[in-house]
Amino acid sequence: MSEHRPRSEACARNREPILAVRRRYFATRRRVLEIGSGSAEHAEHFAAALPALTWQSSDVASHLPDLRQWIAMAGLANLPPPLALDVSGPWPEARFDALFTANTLHIMDWEHVRALFAALLAVYGPFNYDGRFTSPSNAAFDTWLKRRSPASGIRDFAAIDNLARASGLTLVEDGLMPANNRMLIWQSATTQAR
Numbered sequence: 001m002s003e004h005r006p007r008s009e010a011c012a013r014n015r016e017p018i019l020a021v022r023r024r025y026f027a028t029r030r031r032v033l034e035i036g037s038g039s040a041e042h043a044e045h046f047a048a049a050l051p052a053l054t055w056q057s058s059d060v061a062s063h064l065p066d067l068r069q070w071i072a073m074a075g076l077a078n079l080p081p082p083l084a085l086d087v088s089g090p091w092p093e094a095r096f097d098a099l100f101t102a103n104t105l106h107i108m109d110w111e112h113v114r115a116l117f118a119a120l121l122a123v124y125g126p127f128n129y130d131g132r133f134t135s136p137s138n139a140a141f142d143t144w145l146k147r148r149s150p151a152s153g154i155r156d157f158a159a160i161d162n163l164a165r166a167s168g169l170t171l172v173e174d175g176l177m178p179a180n181n182r183m184l185i186w187q188s189a190t191t192q193a194r
């Protein structure tokens with residue numbers, strides 16, 4: 001473990017401007033995963049400034065002993081112990097609703113940069129195609145859903161796929177599953193180009 005925590009002048013300079021932008025975009029986010037946390041200066045600053053957020057730091061395994069020490073010293077309830085994470089995988093099972101990374105893309109090799117952008121979205125459930133139910137049981141389920149809440153209802157595949165495309169995702173799989181459900185998988189364009 002390191003006795004001396006590296007302090008970055010750049011971090012001291014950039015953390016407030018970064019925080020100002022983050023406040024605008026992360027107001028409704030609750031669990032953030034940081035990639036390549038380094039000496040945890042951003043992690044500590046942002047976790048302290050945004051107490052409603054859980055800030056999950058991470059770094060490659062070789063950096064973890066030091067990072068663990070800095071995170072423990074910060075003593076913040078919303079800054080849990082760091083995860084070992086190399087973007088080339090495997091990724092953690094836990095769910096996050098935002099990713100943050102600082103000063104890493106110019107460090108990683110290009111394959112790792114691409115891996116960072118290789119988002120996968122997998123959705124399982126019933127969908128309509130061309131405005132039609134795929135089975136009588138799905139039609140009955142939709143009636144039941146709408147009675148429960150008019151805002152609910154089986155979605156049209158095309159509408160969902162349009163949302164995914166607008167986020168830069170491309171459908172790579174649409175498979176039939178038990179009981180007339182589908183397994184839909186979208187991938188980011190960077191993964192496609194591999």
Ligand SMILES: C[S@@+](CC[C@H](N)C(=O)[O-])C[C@H]1O[C@@H](n2cnc3c(N)ncnc32)[C@H](O)[C@@H]1O
Binds near residue numbers: 008038060104
């Ligand atoms: C220049 S430091 C930035 C540290 C901190 N984010 C900051 O802004 O002060 C780059 C960090 O990226 C991490 N890193 C490099 N390759 C990585 C990879 N493949 N996966 C995850 N992190 C990686 C390094 O371990 C290091 O902590």
